[in-house]
């Protein structure tokens with residue numbers, strides 16, 4: 435079973451793998467991904483009022499299906515992906531967890547056999563106000579740590595925190611400021627026991643991080 439040739443493996447350690455894929459209007463990749471979507475995923479694609487968001491969803495989900503299919507030796511289209519009450523997608527009946535994130539024209543897909551996983555990628559948005567927006571989602575301790583940080587460091591902190599939130603499956607109902615993480619080594623890592631986090635090597639202009647919640651699947 436072939437994986438997704440347009441995706442590149444950027445991390446592979448102890449049951450945790452992360453792939454990076456471009457989001458583009460490449461007609462061949464887009465139609466390959468679209469073909470793999472379930473009826474409800476296609477309906478979701480049609481509902482997006484924004485073309486780039488629809489493309490991002492189709493590429494992310496289609497690439498995820500190709501990677502999962504190759505890892506599990508199953509037909510990507512036949513995989514049953516459902517969503518829990520907080521919006522976190524999961525694969526029915528298989529001991530593998532995944533997480534997807536996209537920003538601007540890159541997506542990350544993480545697969546884990548060692549527990550729940552959350553991945554996040556952010557384009558470092560230089561517009562005025564983006565630093566303030568990040569700090570708004572931090573609590574006072576985190577804000578104190580980030581005082582005097584560069585924009586890139588603040589975005590790195592944001593991806594570490596988002597990765598934790600996604601591994602925990604928080605969703606939109608809980609404010610991100612209610613999750614406290616402890617940053618260390620100039621935002622090389624963040625702690626929120628028992629989660630462990632890793633900063634990912636992504637292309638310049640982006641930040642990325644992955645978090646895992648060790649547990650038996």
Ligand SMILES: CC(C)(COP(=O)(O)OP(=O)(O)OC[C@H]1O[C@@H](n2cnc3c(N)ncnc32)[C@H](O)[C@@H]1OP(=O)(O)O)[C@@H](O)C(=O)NCCC(=O)NCCS
Pocket residue numbers: 490491494495520521522523533534535536537552553554555596599600601602603604605606607608609610
């Ligand atoms: C909701 C949330 C997952 C969206 O993240 P984002 O940075 O906007 O977008 P990303 O591209 O990184 O991630 C989107 C993917 O996350 C996944 N996701 C959605 N809900 C999730 C949840 N509860 N837990 C884990 N993953 C989730 C989905 O796979 C989604 O992709 P899909 O729509 O293609 O299936 C993330 O913001 C989050 O968990 N936040 C925590 C709490 C929070 O921010 N509250 C906001 C109050 S204003």
